[in-house]
Amino acid sequence: MSTIRTPCEVCGVVLVAADDMVVSVAATNNFGFYEFECPQCDTRQRHKTGIETVSLLVQHGCPMLADSVPAESREVHEGDPITHDDLIDFHELIRDRHRFNAAVAQMTRIDT
Numbered sequence: 566m567s568t569i570r571t572p573c574e575v576c577g578v579v580l581v582a583a584d585d586m587v588v589s590v591a592a593t594n595n596f597g598f599y600e601f602e603c604p605q606c607d608t609r610q611r612h613k614t615g616i617e618t619v620s621l622l623v624q625h626g627c628p629m630l631a632d633s634v635p636a637e638s639r640e641v642h643e644g645d646p647i648t649h650d651d652l653i654d655f656h657e658l659i660r661d662r663h664r665f666n667a668a669v670a671q672m673t674r675i676d677t
């Protein structure tokens with residue numbers, strides 16, 4: 566079992582067993598957190614960290630909260646990312662009821 570060297574706000578640097586630490590990923594997937602109860606002072610510690618550190622902690626045996634990863638991150642995405650122009654086009658589309666209804670009707674025909 567791995568041991569993680571990490572700061573405690575009360576004690577300074579402490580050693581925490583990997584399975585006594587829990588990691589989670591923020592909804593944006595750009596950062597995460599790790600939490601543990603300090604083995605010396607028993608205070609609950611929660612630290613924000615980069616996604617690379619979250620990955621390393623999981624590789625070393627820290628459990629990850631199952632519901633911390635947004636379901637969207639598991640979706641398969643195809644095509645290019647949307648752009649600002651795409652958003653402007655969409656905004657104009659939904660403001661024009663006739664164009665919007667025609668687009669929905671076209672999508673419905675494609676899906677069936």
Ligand SMILES: [Zn+2]
Pocket residue numbers: 573574575576577579603604605606607608
């Ligand atoms: Zn402590």
